[in-house]
Amino acid sequence: MNITIEDIENLPDDHPVRVALVGAGGLGYEAFCDRVEDSILSAIEHVEKGKGMYSKLGEDAISCMIIFALGKDGLNADHDAFRNGHCDILVKKGRFEWYGEAKLDNGPKYVLGGFRQLTDRYAPAGPTTNRGGLLVYTKQPNKLARLNGWLKEIQNEFESPITLLPVCMNTLTGRTTHTHPASGLEFRVRHFPVSMYHRPTD
Amino acid sequence: MITLGQLHNYIDRAYLHGGRDVGCCKKIAADLLASDREVYTYGDLLQSANIDSAGYYKIEDIQYAVNVLKADHVGLLHETYRYIDDDVIYDLSLEELQVAMEDGCLDLELRGYPDRDFKSKVYVMFSADRAAVSL
Secondary structure (H helix, E strand, O other): OOOEHHHHHOOOOOOHHHHHHHHOOOOOHHHHHHHHHHHHHHHHHHHHHOHHHHOOOOHHHHHHHHHHHHHHOOOOEEEEEEOOOEEEEEEEEOOEEEEEEEEEOOOHHHHHHHHHHHHHHHOOOOOOOOEEEEEEEEOOOOHHHHHHHHHHHHHHHOOOOOEEEEEEOOOOEEEEEEEOOOOOOEEEEEEEEEEOOOOOOO | OEEHHHHHHHHHHHOOOOOOOHHHHHHHHHHHHHOOOOEEEHHHHHHHHOOOOOOOOOHHHHHHHHHHHOOOOOOOEEEEEEEEEOOEEEEEOHHHHHHHHHHOOEEOOOOOOEEOOHHHOEEEEEEEOHHHEEO
16 A cells, blocks of 8 residues: 555544654644644643643743653654743744744733744745744733733734734634744744643532 | 564554554564565555455555555554556655656656656555664
8 A cells, every 4th residue: 555645645634644654744834833733732621631740840840841742642752942042832844844932921022022032033934834833821810811911902002003813712712913024924833721720629 | 674573562552542453554564574575566555464364454554554554653664655657667756756746747768758657656655664674
């Protein structure tokens, strides 16, 4: 049985052979980045289920757990890789790169600083380097309100015009796009709030 | 380089919670190490796993085994991409495949024209790096 790229592209999205080739960067940049973001969502789900155990961890420790989860999903992820500064999460395969910046939730202005690092420092925003994510670990209640708060701050304060896409209510994530000043291409950021709020009342 | 014992430990660990049969991966690994063949297709690996198993293992089992054997800490298998069209055979790097995917065509000097139908001519294959495991 000889299998071509076309055969694999025609398999269902969740078929293991297709999933493996997407993660290996063989089915295009969009599919690769979508796979990275799906894997991050699974990792966040896991972290939030164990928030009682993880809520005392720092930003780097939580990021390393997420990177470990990406590795288990067959993705080549690294912590603190140098990209004109130390990028918290870099997922790389061949020419494809996806950048992740992680921040503790110290308020919208602090998160805006992370957005600036992600877009202006780490990502060159070329055709295969123009997607990333902002992960914010919050110990505050109502992560949806926290997400909306920092999205509003970014839209109001960032120098380039920001397009906000509607918040996805299935995943509680946001998306922004803006023209990257270096390349002139659209830079797309997925915004992931991670709830570490843990105050049992029993 | 890892030892054969380490390889088996890695395989056992990878199959602890997957609900899949570890025998598939061990058969493929044994076959790779005993052979001097350079490249394998999915079909070759499927055949190798199913010796004495009469079609028990499916392509999904093969992919799970491949994921284990090509992991960075094992390195026994490497994924490769081969363009085959009439008289032209060319091994593509991942980067060349990525450029073709982004451009929507594969521009090989050997071919002589940008091939927009390249996806049906590029095969996913695997090369074995036997030096990754000391016997």
